[in-house]
Each structure stands twice: as C-alpha cells, then as structure tokens.
Amino acid sequence: MISHAPADYRCPFCRNLNEGKGDWPLEIVHLYDEVAVKLNIKWWRNNPGAVLVVPRAHYENVYDLPIELGTPMQEAIRDAAVAMKQAFDCDGVSQRQHNEPAGHQDVWHYHVHVFPRFEGDHLYQSRDT
Numbered sequence: 001m002i003s004h005a006p007a008d009y010r011c012p013f014c015r016n017l018n019e020g021k022g023d024w025p026l027e028i029v030h031l032y033d034e035v036a037v038k039l040n041i042k043w044w045r046n047n048p049g050a051v052l053v054v055p056r057a058h059y060e061n062v063y064d065l066p067i068e069l070g071t072p073m074q075e076a077i078r079d080a081a082v083a084m085k086q087a088f089d090c091d092g093v094s095q096r097q098h099n100e101p102a103g104h105q106d107v108w109h110y111h112v113h114v115f116p117r118f119e120g121d122h123l124y125q126s127r128d129t
C-alpha cells in the first residue's frame with residue numbers, strides 16, 4: 001500500500017528471522033507461530049526490559065497488516081506486559097507503534113514497542129535516538 005522502504009531495502013527483522021543474521025536468536029524472547037518477541041535495548045534507557053513484538057512475515061506498516069494478525073499480535077503484547085509486571089515489578093506498561101517517517105517509523109517492518117513504566121521515569125525526556 002504505502003511504502004517508504006528503499007527498493008534495495010534489506011529488512012533487519014526478516015534477515016534475523018529468516019536468515020539467522022544479526023544478534024538473533026540471542027535477542028529473541030519468545031517465538032509464536034506468527035509473531036516474534038525480541039529484546040529492544042535501543043530506546044528508553046530508564047525503561048530496561050523493553051521488547052519489540054513483530055509479525056514473523058514481512059508487513060511494512062499498520063496499513064498492510066492482515067486483520068487476522070491482530071489477535072496473535074495482541075496475545076504476544078499481553079504476554080509481554082504480564083511478564084514485565086512479574087519480572088520488573090513495574091508500575092505500568094506502555095506500548096507504541098509507529099507508521100511512516102512522520103510517525104517516527106525507522107524500521108520498515110511493522111512492530112510494536114512494549115516497555116515497562118515506572119513512576120517518575122520521565123519517559124519523554126529520556127529517549128535515546
């Protein structure tokens with residue numbers, strides 16, 4: 001539908017999942033049939049334990065995501081959130097999802113950020129870029 005990926009784009013998530021390149025499988029937290037959960041250490045330095053939930057098949061953004069993946073994605077997001085509560089005793093959990101450059105998407109494979117929140121974590125003042 002709407003694509004911002006360059007013609008020669010080599011999707012890092014697909015490379016990891018399909019070719020075993022990059023830091024995976026060390027970064028993989030859990031694999032579901034249609035969805036993968038991986039560590040995300042890039043952003044949110046005051047919120048360690050963040051993960052990315054990604055479909056195992058390539059879809060660039062929310063516009064392309066098949067509706068049938070809604071439930072598997074949400075199941076993985078819920079499981080990650082529950083695990084964060086148990087593992088980190090966090091005060092809350094946030095999820096974010098970005099589409100297109102104006103929406104701050106920087107990997108052209110649909111993904112949802114899920115991360116623990118803490119009272120006074122100053123999330124929006126602490127993002128690493």
Ligand SMILES: [Zn+2]
Pocket residue numbers: 011012013014015057058059108109
């Ligand atoms: Zn991909």
